[in-house]
Amino acid sequence: MPEAPLTLAVLIRTIRSARTQAEERDLVQRESAKIRGAFRGDEAESRATNLAKLLYIHMLGYPAHFGQMECLQAHCLAPIPRKRIGYLGAALLLDEKQDTHLLLTNSIKNDLLHSSSWVQGLALSTLGSLGSAAMFRDLAGEVEQLARKAQPSVRRKAVVCAVHIIRKVPDLTDMFIPLGKHLLTEQTYGILHGAMMLIAEMCEQSPQALQSFSKHVSQMVGVLRNLVVAGYSPDHSISGISNPFLQVQILRLLRILGRDNEDTSEAMNDTLAQVATNTETTRNVGNAILYETVLTIMGVQSTSGLRVLAINILGRFLLNKDRNIRYVALTSLQKLLQTENSAVQRHRDTVLSCLSDPDPTVKRRALQLSLALVSNSNVRTSVRLLCVSLRDAGWYVRDDCVPNLICLIGGAKELHSYAVQQLYGALVQDISQQPLVQVATWCIGEYGNLLLDGSCEEVEPKQVHPEEILSLLERVLQSHLSLPATRAYALTALMKLGTHLQDSDVNRIRSLVSIYCSCHDIELQQRAVEYNALFRKYDHLRYCLHEKVFSCFGWEAVGGFPHQVYDLLDLLGGPVDSSVSQPSTVTPSATSLLDFLGDLNPAGKPLNVYCIIASCLIATALPRMSVYERDGLLIEFSMERPALEPTLLLITATVSNQMPDDIPNFTLQVAVPKPFQVELLPPSGSTVPGQGGAPLTQVIRVWTPKQVRTAEDLQSKKRV
Structure with a gap:
């Protein structure tokens, strides 16, 4: 006599009571076989129960792909409980990578036009979770109509589904722009929150939508202002703050609309200041709104006073007992350091005090910001x-x-x-x-x-x-x-x-x-x-x-x-030549690659810069390099080897001055190791002009003896 199928509750209890994994696996295999047989037998009465058991087996991690077609049939059933199981199975077992889910299109379209709001809600939820670009193109019109005229609960789901449509198919943005404008006058907070999400997504995807909704900033600012000054409402308030989720979403949308738009930014400045000063900070909800306010102030072209206010809010975050808030503040201040350095510097003592925080992540972030300050x-x-x-x-x-x-x-x-x-x-x-x-x-x-x-x-x-x-x-x-x-x-x-x-x-x-x-x-x-x-x-x-x-x-x-220094010393086999070949060439008795001596003295005393050129003499690649940068004086070398004279290295020294005063009596002195020879051609001048002036140039000619090997030869010698 065949074993009777288990109900869902009995199946759950039996699997939980399994003592070993093998026992559980054996039980799941037997029950899966019964479910497959029931699907083939077309037992309509037990279809919903079998599908529910299969979904539980799927959530345990066992194969359940054979129930995909059953899901497609179940959501077509008339009773709402069975239809709900069918849609749930489709959401769990199907995705847009499988062509099977396209068979849902007609069924979802029929349910979107159904007279029951429950059925419409099931269809919208499923469409938003697994809809593909093709399905969205076919059903966008129905979703747009439901977002305008359906019951409030269905409209809210339709607006959220529209957000998924815009993300998947940006080409449909033009269809939903009128809907977004229509929803700005909505009084239901849930629908209004979805409308802000929809408008933000359209503005991110389409410059046309961004330009269109920039004209409605006053409406959004008005909604935000009403939320800030509104009294306590038990249906929409959290910790005494009226609808913080809607406030955060409006602030994010204003940040998008005010980016690189001076007129739009000016329209929201007063309201941003009102939010920043009137929001309660004793609860985490208020801190979340303030953080979004800071991001919005810094993301738009706000006034300097408002930006300082935003920095001060982050400074107050540093004094908060919550380590997460302190970490967020330190991270935000690090990002703002380049643009608002002076305002961030005012909180340097508070940042330094965070170095003693027992939390290592806060301490690490404080150390990074302290170094930058x-x-x-x-x-x-x-x-x-x-x-x-x-x-x-x-x-x-x-x-x-x-x-x-x-x-x-x-x-x-x-x-x-x-x-x-x-x-x-x-x-x-x-x-x-x-x-x-x-x-x-x-x-x-x-x-x-x-x-x-x-x-x-x-x-x-x-x-x-x-x-x-x-x-x-x-x-x-x-x-x-x-x-x-x-x-x-x-x-x-x-x-x-x-x-x-x-x-x-x-x-x-x-x-x-x-x-x-x-x-x-x-x-x-x-x-x-x-x-x-x-x-x-x-x-x-x-x-x-x-x-x-x-x-x-x-x-x-x-x-x-680097090891090339020691290769060069071993190659040359002796100290540096200290002979003076001409008045402008001096070789000190040192072998550091670059030994720059002397101090910058704009007052008028002569400035000597001694250079020892070593590794570039045997290098095969001759890049342009900065060899000296100190107190506003910058010396750069650009090098080349003439094709017809491989033993000659031409170095063009470019000397520029970033200081306002000229540097008179400038002399560039160069030394090279034996057996190289060097000659300095006359410079373009003896005074380095101040900031904005033409740089001084001088050509250095260096002869490389034929017996000297290149860096490539040295590497070959090492490999041998």
């Missing part, structure tokens, strides 16, 4: 707080925060002693926080002489013995917590410190560096091998190579020099 006027205070913050932040900082903070410290000369003292003390206490360790080791390498001298005006100076510094860096190198990048910082710091220490300490540094010549990390191994080569072959150049450097040609100063 640093300027010449506040760098002294900001660097102190950022150093403390980095000590407390642990691992919760982005990778770019380390080089950014290093750049800030390097630019604040008066804080070098303070920074190295504080970071050294923090490193002695804890070497587990890698961002802190990286910044501290860089500062110790660059400004270790200040630490050894014990000179600091900001705090009580503390003189540190070289043995203590070397022991600390050795501990960083040997710690299992140190990342490869941290060890690279420490190795470079050791090499830089070696220029300030005695021979006994230098020998210790040499032994520490040699340990990493066989390191498994390729970067550390290459760095150690290069540093070891300096000790063995070029010890007389070590001091010059590890002077204070800066980023140029895309090489980070914190990472030392």
Whole structure:
């Protein structure tokens, strides 16, 4: 005797009581087979029940595709409960990627014209969820008529369905523009909310719609103003605020209409100010409206006073107890920093106070904004707080925060002693926080002489013995917590410190560096091998190579020099030529790739810029590059090799001045390593004009000996 089919309630209880997954799977397979048999037998009475059981099986993750055709038949049944099951099954089992769903078009059209509002609502919901472009084109007219004349509940669904139609088929926007204008006079809040969504979608899709609805901003502003001043309504108020969802949607629409439109923006300024000042902020609902108001103010051409008001709202968000609101405020202020820097700067103290927030995400966002807020006027205070913050932040900082903070410290000369003292003390206490360790080791390498001298005006100076510094860096190198990048910082710091220490300490540094010549990390191994080569072959150049450097040609100063430097030294096999070939050419005894000396002095003293050209002499690719940029003076090199003279390199130096005062008696002096030769042709002038003037140019001719190999040859040699 065949087993009787289970009802939906019994099926749910039986599946839930299954003890193992195999038992559940076996039960589902048996019941699925019974459902397939019932579908083939055309049992009309049990069709809705079987389809409901199949949908439950589908929600558990089991195959139910064989019920697609049954869904198409079920929604055609007369009783509304069966029709509802059919539409639910179609929404779950069908999508626009399958051609089967096109068979729904006629049935949905008939139901849209049905006399029952329940049936019309089912058809609109299904059409909006799985309608394709073809279905929308066929049924757009019926949807538009329902949005105008049907019952309020059906009209609301029809307007939302119209939004899906515009998103899928933007060509139909012209059909719904009159509907949008008609709905602006609607008194039902639900329909009005859908109308705002529809108008916003049309304005995003069609410039014609945007121009058309820009003339109706006064109506939208009036609706928003009424909502702001309206009293408490139990049907539409949330936390004492009248219909916040409609307010947010109107603000989003105004942001679209006021973008790059001065007249439209002016029409909404007063209402935006009213919303910003009258909205209650004690509840999260009010904060949501205020945030949308800020986005709208910043998204349209609002007045400067209104924009300052928006920034102040975000500043108040920073004082909120909710961490999510503080995070949103920090993110928004970061985006507005470029356009409203002065207004954001007023809240710098509040932003800096967020650095002590226990939430790591808020702290990270506050750190990024704090770095962006640093300027010449506040760098002294900001660097102190950022150093403390980095000590407390642990691992919760982005990778770019380390080089950014290093750049800030390097630019604040008066804080070098303070920074190295504080970071050294923090490193002695804890070497587990890698961002802190990286910044501290860089500062110790660059400004270790200040630490050894014990000179600091900001705090009580503390003189540190070289043995203590070397022991600390050795501990960083040997710690299992140190990342490869941290060890690279420490190795470079050791090499830089070696220029300030005695021979006994230098020998210790040499032994520490040699340990990493066989390191498994390729970067550390290459760095150690290069540093070891300096000790063995070029010890007389070590001091010059590890002077204070800066980023140029895309090489980070914190990472030392690229391997092409050492290839070139090995290629040339000796120190730099210090001979003077002519009065305008001077070669200092240094081998750093770019060693720019001298200070800008617009008062009238001569300005000398010394350059050493090295890697470009053996390069095969000759890009245009900026080689010097400081205090408004910019020097750019453009290079080319004449086709008939491969050993000649022509460098055109372009010198421009961004300062208002002229720079008189300017002299460009260039040096090259042996066995290269250099000649400077007469410059176009001796004075660099101030801002707006024609730049000064000078051609540099460099001869490359034939026996010198190119960078490509060096790479081939390495591969061999």
